[in-house]
Amino acid sequence: MGITSHDVARLAGVSQPTVSRALRGDTRVSAATRAKVREAAAALNYVPSEAGRSLSTRSTRRIGVLVTDLTNPFYPHLIAPLHDELERLDHRMMLFTERTEAAVAADRLLDRSIDGVVLATVTLDSTLPEELRRRELPFVCLNREGGSPSSDAAVVDNRLGGEIAARELVRLGHRHIAGIFGPENTSTGRDRELGFRMALADAEIALRQAHTRHGPFEFETGAKALAELLETTPVPTAVFCGNDVIALGALDTAKRASVAVPDELTVIGFDDIPMASWAAFELTTIRHDMHEMARAAARLLVERISGSADSAEPRRVVLEPELIARGTHAPAAGN
Amino acid sequence: MGITSHDVARLAGVSQPTVSRALRGDTRVSAATRAKVREAAAALNYVPSEAGRSLSTRSTRRIGVLVTDLTNPFYPHLIAPLHDELERLDHRMMLFTERTEAAVAADRLLDRSIDGVVLATVTLDSTLPEELRRRELPFVCLNREGGSPSSDAAVVDNRLGGEIAARELVRLGHRHIAGIFGPENTSTGRDRELGFRMALADAEIALRQAHTRHGPFEFETGAKALAELLETTPVPTAVFCGNDVIALGALDTAKRASVAVPDELTVIGFDDIPMASWAAFELTTIRHDMHEMARAAARLLVERISGSADSAEPRRVVLEPELIARGTHAPAAGN
DNA sequence: GAATAATTTGCATACGTATACATAGGAGGT
DNA sequence: ACCTCCTATGTATACGTATGCAAATTATTC
Numbered sequence: 135m136g137i138t139s140h141d142v143a144r145l146a147g148v149s150q151p152t153v154s155r156a157l158r159g160d161t162r163v164s165a166a167t168r169a170k171v172r173e174a175a176a177a178l179n180y181v182p183s184e185a186g187r188s189l190s191t192r193s194t195r196r197i198g199v200l201v202t203d204l205t206n207p208f209y210p211h212l213i214a215p216l217h218d219e220l221e222r223l224d225h226r227m228m229l230f231t232e233r234t235e236a237a238v239a240a241d242r243l244l245d246r247s248i249d250g251v252v253l254a255t256v257t258l259d260s261t262l263p264e265e266l267r268r269r270e271l272p273f274v275c276l277n278r279e280g281g282s283p284s285s286d287a288a289v290v291d292n293r294l295g296g297e298i299a300a301r302e303l304v305r306l307g308h309r310h311i312a313g314i315f316g317p318e319n320t321s322t323g324r325d326r327e328l329g330f331r332m333a334l335a336d337a338e339i340a341l342r343q344a345h346t347r348h349g350p351f352e353f354e355t356g357a358k359a360l361a362e363l364l365e366t367t368p369v370p371t372a373v374f375c376g377n378d379v380i381a382l383g384a385l386d387t388a389k390r391a392s393v394a395v396p397d398e399l400t401v402i403g404f405d406d407i408p409m410a411s412w413a414a415f416e417l418t419t420i421r422h423d424m425h426e427m428a429r430a431a432a433r434l435l436v437e438r439i440s441g442s443a444d445s446a447e448p449r450r451v452v453l454e455p456e457l458i459a460r461g462t463h464a465p466a467a468g469n
Numbered sequence: 470m471g472i473t474s475h476d477v478a479r480l481a482g483v484s485q486p487t488v489s490r491a492l493r494g495d496t497r498v499s500a501a502t503r504a505k506v507r508e509a510a511a512a513l514n515y516v517p518s519e520a521g522r523s524l525s526t527r528s529t530r531r532i533g534v535l536v537t538d539l540t541n542p543f544y545p546h547l548i549a550p551l552h553d554e555l556e557r558l559d560h561r562m563m564l565f566t567e568r569t570e571a572a573v574a575a576d577r578l579l580d581r582s583i584d585g586v587v588l589a590t591v592t593l594d595s596t597l598p599e600e601l602r603r604r605e606l607p608f609v610c611l612n613r614e615g616g617s618p619s620s621d622a623a624v625v626d627n628r629l630g631g632e633i634a635a636r637e638l639v640r641l642g643h644r645h646i647a648g649i650f651g652p653e654n655t656s657t658g659r660d661r662e663l664g665f666r667m668a669l670a671d672a673e674i675a676l677r678q679a680h681t682r683h684g685p686f687e688f689e690t691g692a693k694a695l696a697e698l699l700e701t702t703p704v705p706t707a708v709f710c711g712n713d714v715i716a717l718g719a720l721d722t723a724k725r726a727s728v729a730v731p732d733e734l735t736v737i738g739f740d741d742i743p744m745a746s747w748a749a750f751e752l753t754t755i756r757h758d759m760h761e762m763a764r765a766a767a768r769l770l771v772e773r774i775s776g777s778a779d780s781a782e783p784r785r786v787v788l789e790p791e792l793i794a795r796g797t798h799a800p801a802a803g804n
Numbered sequence: 805g806a807a808t809a810a811t812t813t814g815c816a817t818a819c820g821t822a823t824a825c826a827t828a829g830g831a832g833g834t
Numbered sequence: 835a836c837c838t839c840c841t842a843t844g845t846a847t848a849c850g851t852a853t854g855c856a857a858a859t860t861a862t863t864c
Binding site for chain 4: 162163
């Protein structure tokens with residue numbers, strides 16, 4: 135079992151290298167031979183061995199994708215277009231949903247079974263980027279970025295997104311504003327918070343310590359944080375969430391606590407995942423083009439691998455966010 | 470660039486085969502040499518080439534996973550535990566979210582770059598299972614099953630699940646019952662419908678043609694189908710959905726149409742995905758252990774590959790479903 | 805102390821493909 | 835008719851690891 139190019143060669147009456155050349159469209163092989171080889175290959179159901187090819191070419195056309203948690207509703211919307219774009223560029227996707235880090239995880243990436251890596255959930259304090267750089271394995275950051283120094287990345291202008299959210303809340307007359315931000319060790323968490331804070335400061339509105347929460351980009355973060363925020367005085371009339379998933383958690387708590395949204399509480403998310411537009415939520419949020427971001431990451435990486443990247447310098451694709459007004463925002467009560 | 474076992478051998482002052490043996494814990498190598506080799510390997514940051522190893526051992530410890538659509542909220546809950554169990558069994562996951570079928574898709578599976586396949590979205594009329602069987606590539610069906618003849622599979626007793634849903638509706642006194650089923654060319658769609666119909670028939674309750682809809686296991690299916698069902702007379706007082714995602718779509722339409730759930734309309738889903746328990750939905754549904762199902766599939770496949778499967782006969786793991794009563798079901802109005 | 809057994813290591817090679825280089829054959833020019 | 839040049843193909847080998855078998859070393863036994 136296992137047809138090789140030698141078998142095809144024997145049947146076609148040519149040498150093995152000729153088979154290799156014929157099947158990959160090498161122009162130096164005559165049309166007649168090419169036809170003969172094609173026919174023999176088809177007759178034998180020949181499929182070239184990927185391992186043999188990899189060993190010889192030192193390239194696998196395989197990309198590793200690192201995500202911490204697939205069940206987070208956000209990531210599939212990144213993974214799916216990423217997969218499709220990689221496929222379009224004739225690459226396959228290997229999925230790693232690692233919880234372990236650096237050294238441990240690195241070994242499975244460094245066995246030359248992949249040509250490059252997409253880091254979709256890298257943290258600012260992760261040593262993985264420098265480890266990959268040291269081992270000269272090409273990689274690109276998607277959605278989040280690592281710490282210094284910068285690398286190829288496809289991201290959103292998160293700071294601007296935070297500012298947009300803040301300005302909208304200010305415009306609506308909110309004065310008691312809360313934030314349920316993402317983790318401080320992620321670029322998305324940090325930058326969205328930063329932009330939000332700066333825009334509030336510009337409007338001379340305070341974001342109290344008591345109205346600030348941080349946590350993973352998960353449903354439970356929003357659910358738990360809003361429950362706590364509802365216990366503070368004054369109760370905030372608006373809350374900006376680090377992403378939609380957190381916002382959905384907040385909405386969950388609001389519903390359970392019978393807090394009317396948006397009449398009593400304005401909620402703004404970030405990302406505009408499809409769920410945000412469901413009737414059950416009608417979440418006002420900051421949209422960006424997640425699909426394009428994923429596709430851009432795929433292209434950056436493949437170009438880097440193939441050496442067709444214009445320069446050795448890191449290249450960044452930065453997408454513009456915009457406000458999507460739905461049903462969870464309203465003017466502050468009493469305005 | 471690219472440290473090989475030869476480099477390690479040179480540094481340790483032994484032959485390349487000895488390096489191979491030492492690092493893989495072959496007992497025939499002395500403790501002293503093993504230590505020497507380990508040290509040299511560590512000093513050079515040696516990581517064995519996966520391609521070289523695959524070529525030699527004819528095994529990749531890589532598993533292909535086929536899913537049509539990752540953005541469907543159901544699948545990540547299958548993929549995540551599947552990944553983790555495969556990882557536990559020392560295998561890696563290659564993800565294929567193919568839309569193409571059979572011949573085209575098959576080639577990327579047949580280049581010996583994977584040792585086996587998990588089919589998570591196989592249809593009853595797919596020729597892929599027989600193609601894989603013919604090419605002797607081990608595979609297992611997860612959640613759904615293919616047509617004849619049966620293969621290794623980890624599935625739910627969908628027929629029983631359908632029956633449980635039907636009996637509950639009957640118990641609640643519903644007489645005008647509708648069904649938004651999944652695709653008829655999937656085992657899950659077919660069996661859930663079958664069990665549901667049979668239990669209704671036992672109770673001598675008709676399921677009218679006009680109250681029956683089919684479609685992909687997607688949000689839009691439920692949304693669109695319920696909109697249509699609300700136009701029928703008599704309007705159904707209860708609807709059983711092929712899975713939770715369809716049910717969420719139905720709830721979406723109900724909300725937009727101001728149909729009170731559960732007072733005016735009972736909705737029952739299938740799967741019990743985490744979202745079902747969110748306050749926005751509180752979906753009554755048929756639960757089964759998705760994580761265990763995924764893990765079982767991983768084990769079946771790896772055992773099949775390693776040849777440790779007890780027999781050549783197909784092996785099936787069938788999980789029991791149960792009713793999870795939440796907030797979307799109630800007695801029929803007027804009972 | 806010699807013969808034998810057991811242990812440890814090296815040698816040769818297989819795995820399947822791609823490619824640098826050599827070569828054979830044919831076309832074209834004068 | 836001879837030389838040149840190009841095209842098409844074959845030969846030899848590299849890629850990195852694992853393994854059957856032989857060889858060398860050490861331990862064991864009588």
